[in-house]
Amino acid sequence: MxxxxxxxxxxxxxxxxxxxxxxxxxxxxxxxxxxxxxxxxxxxxxxxxxxxxxxxxxxxxxxxxxxxxxxxxxxxxxxxxxxxxxxxxWGLQRSELAILAVLLLRGAQTLGEIRSRTGRMADFGSLDQAQEALDRLARWDGGPLVVRLPRQPGRSENRFAHALDGRAQEGEWADPGQADGAAEQYPLPAVSHPAAAALVSRVEQLETDVAALREELRDMRQALGDFRRQFE
Missing domain, CATH: 1.10.10.10 (Winged helix-like DNA-binding domain superfamily/Winged helix DNA-binding domain)
Known part of the structure; x- marks a missing residue:
């Protein structure tokens, strides 16, 4: 459809x-x-x-x-x-709606950013839970509601974007190395070695914590600016 x-x-x-x-x-x-x-x-x-x-x-x-x-x-x-x-x-669950809200309001996000920025709307106990919700949205009947974007140079993580504006289908986010010009699809490759999996999990948690701290700092700066303007 x-x-x-x-x-x-x-x-x-x-x-x-x-x-x-x-x-x-x-x-x-x-x-x-x-x-x-x-x-x-x-x-x-x-x-x-x-x-x-x-x-x-x-x-x-x-x-x-x-x-x-x-x-x-x-x-x-x-x-x-x-x-x-x-x-x-579409019969979307709360977790799926929360992800869409963040992507619609803030543009493309990493998995860690999605988890931290949906905190007031949904409770993702782990990055895996956020990934599962993304997977459901990516495989939605009638076409994906989110897509995984090609990794940008210098970035360690992929970002995810909503697909409601049609740009993903038109190939505007395509990886030049992909022959069909389509946005990169799911699923993400699995990490099988226990030590590697533990390291990936630790890095993902650190990235989530950093994203949350950046969010708090941005809000504090905005609040401070609003407070100062009251006296200008």
Whole structure:
């Protein structure tokens, strides 16, 4: 089943809806104002954007047409609310939704970054659990929802990206060394030697810890900048 690719605004809106559903369910579904703030927030977003209400409303309409978003009324309230529909459309589990949210909001990520940055949305007890969820998304009926990107020069890890914008199918992330020009596919090669497997596990844990520390440092810098601006 062929999917209609999403544009950049649809990707940001959908990612924000999923994130708030999982991370702050008490404030979900979202009003238009809350959704605008979620799309334009300056932390945990790559790139940072500044969408106006009309831009977000247009994207919501397109997502509703594609069966990915819904407009709802809560308790007879007059302010319409908005929510995603991926759990119903594709039957995605919480862990799978969390991974998609991070990839939609922050672009391509390593396995360690995915595990650390989904912490508020899903509980991956190990990198293996995160990998299993990625595997399910990569083998999704109707076409992969995520792809593994070719390893970049100087990087020790592969990165993973969502496949909802169609670029993976078009070969924009292709490895020049691959004859068919397609993004690199699953599964990752297994490590069989016990000592090597233990070393890989230790390195992966260190990379996860470093990614988490970088995330905390980035948030602290943003909070400090916001505090300073109050006195300017």
């Amino acid at each position: 062929e999917r209609t690719p999403l544009d950049d605004v649809e990707i940001r809106v959908l990612g924000a809806l999923i994130e708030k559903h999982l991370a702050t369910p008490e404030y979900y579904p979202l009003s238009l104002n809350a959704l605008q703030n979620a799309c334009n927030q300056k932390t945990s977003r790559e790139p940072v954007v500044s969408y106006d209400e009309d831009t977000i409303l247009d994207a919501l309409e397109r997502l509703r047409t594609k069966g990915m978003a819904l407009r709802v009324s809560i308790g007879g309230g007059r302010v319409p609310k908005h929510r995603h529909a991926l759990d119903e459309k």
